[in-house]
Amino acid sequence: MQTDPKTAFLDPLVERNPVIYQILGICPALAISTAMENAFAMGLATAAVLTISNLSVSLIRNLVPDNVRIIIYLVIVASLVIVADQILRTYFPHLSSQLSVYVGLIITNCIVLGRAEAFASRNRPWVSTLDGMGNGLGYALVLCVVAFVRELLGAGQLLGHQVLPTTDNGGWFETVGLLAAPAGAFFVVMVLVWILRAWKTEQVEEA
Amino acid sequence: MDRNGPVYTIIFTLVVCAVCSVFVAGAYEFLGAKQREDAAVFRMLDILRLTGLAGPEEALEKDEILERFRAIQPKAVDMRLRRIDPEVDARLYNQREAANDPLTSFEAPPNNAGVRRIPDHAVVYERRDDTGRLEQILLPIHGQGYGGQIYGFLSLGPDLNTVRDIVFYEHEETPTLGGRINRESWRQSWVGRRIYGPDGEVAIQLVPEPGPPEEDPYQVDAVSRASVTTAGVQNMIDFWMGPMGFGPFLKHYRETLAETGGG
Numbered sequence A: 001m002q003t004d005p006k007t008a009f010l011d012p013l014v015e016r017n018p019v020i021y022q023i024l025g026i027c028p029a030l031a032i033s034t035a036m037e038n039a040f041a042m043g044l045a046t047a048a049v050l051t052i053s054n055l056s057v058s059l060i061r062n063l064v065p066d067n068v069r070i071i072i073y074l075v076i077v078a079s080l081v082i083v084a085d086q087i088l089r090t091y092f093p094h095l096s097s098q099l100s101v102y103v104g105l106i107i108t109n110c111i112v113l114g115r116a117e118a119f120a121s122r123n124r125p126w127v128s129t130l131d132g133m134g135n136g137l138g139y140a141l142v143l144c145v146v147a148f149v150r151e152l153l154g155a156g157q158l159l160g161h162q163v164l165p166t167t168d169n170g171g172w173f174e175t176v177g178l179l180a181a182p183a184g185a186f187f188v189v190m191v192l193v194w195i196l197r198a199w200k201t202e203q204v205e206e207a
Numbered sequence B: 001m002d003r004n005g006p007v008y009t010i011i012f013t014l015v016v017c018a019v020c021s022v023f024v025a026g027a028y029e030f031l032g033a034k035q036r037e038d039a040a041v042f043r044m045l046d047i048l049r050l051t052g053l054a055g056p057e058e059a060l061e062k063d064e065i066l067e068r069f070r071a072i073q074p075k076a077v078d079m080r081l082r083r084i085d086p087e088v089d090a091r092l093y094n095q096r097e098a099a100n101d102p103l104t105s106f107e108a109p110p111n112n113a114g115v116r117r118i119p120d121h122a123v124v125y126e127r128r129d130d131t132g133r134l135e136q137i138l139l140p141i142h143g144q145g146y147g148g149q150i151y152g153f154l155s156l157g158p159d160l161n162t163v164r165d166i167v168f169y170e171h172e173e174t175p176t177l178g179g180r181i182n183r184e185s186w187r188q189s190w191v192g193r194r195i196y197g198p199d200g201e202v203a204i205q206l207v208p209e210p211g212p213p214e215e216d217p218y219q220v221d222a223v224s225r226a227s228v229t230t231a232g233v234q235n236m237i238d239f240w241m242g243p244m245g246f247g248p249f250l251k252h253y254r255e256t257l258a259e260t261g262g263g
Helices: A005-013 A026-032 A036-059 A066-091 A094-101 A104-108 A111-120 A125-155 A182-199 B008-049 B062-069 B093-102 B178-182 B184-188 B227-241 B247-259
Strands: B072-076 B105-109 B117-119 B123-130 B136-142 B149-156 B163-170 B206-209 B217-220
Touching: A005 A094, A005 A125, A026 A094, A026 A125, A026 A182, A036 A066, A036 A104, A036 A125, A066 A104, A066 A111, A066 B008, A094 B105, A094 B217, A104 A111, A111 A125, A111 B008, A111 B136, B008 B072, B008 B163, B093 B105, B093 B117, B093 B123, B093 B217, B117 B123, B123 B217, B136 B178, B136 B227, B149 B227, B163 B178, B163 B184, B178 B227, B206 B227, B227 B247
Parallel strands: B206 B217
Antiparallel strands: B072 B123, B105 B117, B123 B136, B136 B149, B149 B163
């Protein structure tokens, strides 16, 4: 079965989004999505790793021994994550220190290994690359949307700039502490899932 | 060859690992140098703030930091020979990393300051005026406080005895109690005090409510209601200014400066 390139790229952006449709990669989505800047950097780093790992896995898909395929994928993903982490550390030391261990933990993001095993190991390199890009950008998109809500309502800020004057500083805006806490991300992701399923009713599971 | 046979599997795995390790090693190789350089620039900014050449909140570009840092001369002191070692490039030397590495440090003699290892080299920072005379020297000090290790700099004037300033850039003391070691008012009480008495031994004592420096040159204000922090600072000064720390170096350096007229 071969997926056509357009579907491979566009589907995972919203309709089959890794976070709100496949419910994958929730852990870093919770940890990182308190501020948009972090979410953006983390999303792009994940998308880059995912794209290149999908391409690499697809290129060697007919050479990999079945018994060791998962660990081979992991070795590739781990190497890419280390390189991505080093690039962030070198050129964006401030962001890198804020993202701390979460960049390294991209390797444990189920989306990366999931796409390698479920898609790239069965599809041609070009389609796999697009699938990786689509999933990565879909993931980044959700991170940014969640972070937008959490940063705005949790801290009254956007991209680090104060847009709503908080009561702490004599303004009128009472920050929503729940949204600043990790659990707050659950609620935002939940609302996104709700919106998606209200729009694409075929995704609704039978009760 | 059989794709699922043991020989192929092993060879394939080894090849993948080798290729991946080339990428990982390459990343460290190409990016590591810039990372170390940037970390060194951040340390320079800290020093500029300590010597008053940059404001505490002032954000500076790298070029500006390097430009202002020209007024500062880092020097590596060989902690075994207690002399300045011109062979070591102090700008690239990370003293704290060196102290943690058994290959570049040695075991400290028993002490109350909680110092376990002394680095082979300690980096001191000098600020000189336009004619090249020493104005200020920053000596790195650290030791056990109440909440953890306290790291700071003691700044001495050209006589290598009179305190110009003291600052602790990293500590875990209780806020509003021991944490007051970074308060301007407490730091001010150090200015003008002397570390060494007439006999050349460390004489300075932290005591409650001493008089002004002219009356009590060897006494400095204790951190009230923070006895453990006070003891920690006292032990730190005793150790690093004493015979196991910078004492012999400062004695020798004072003589050198006197011979060369401070230059």
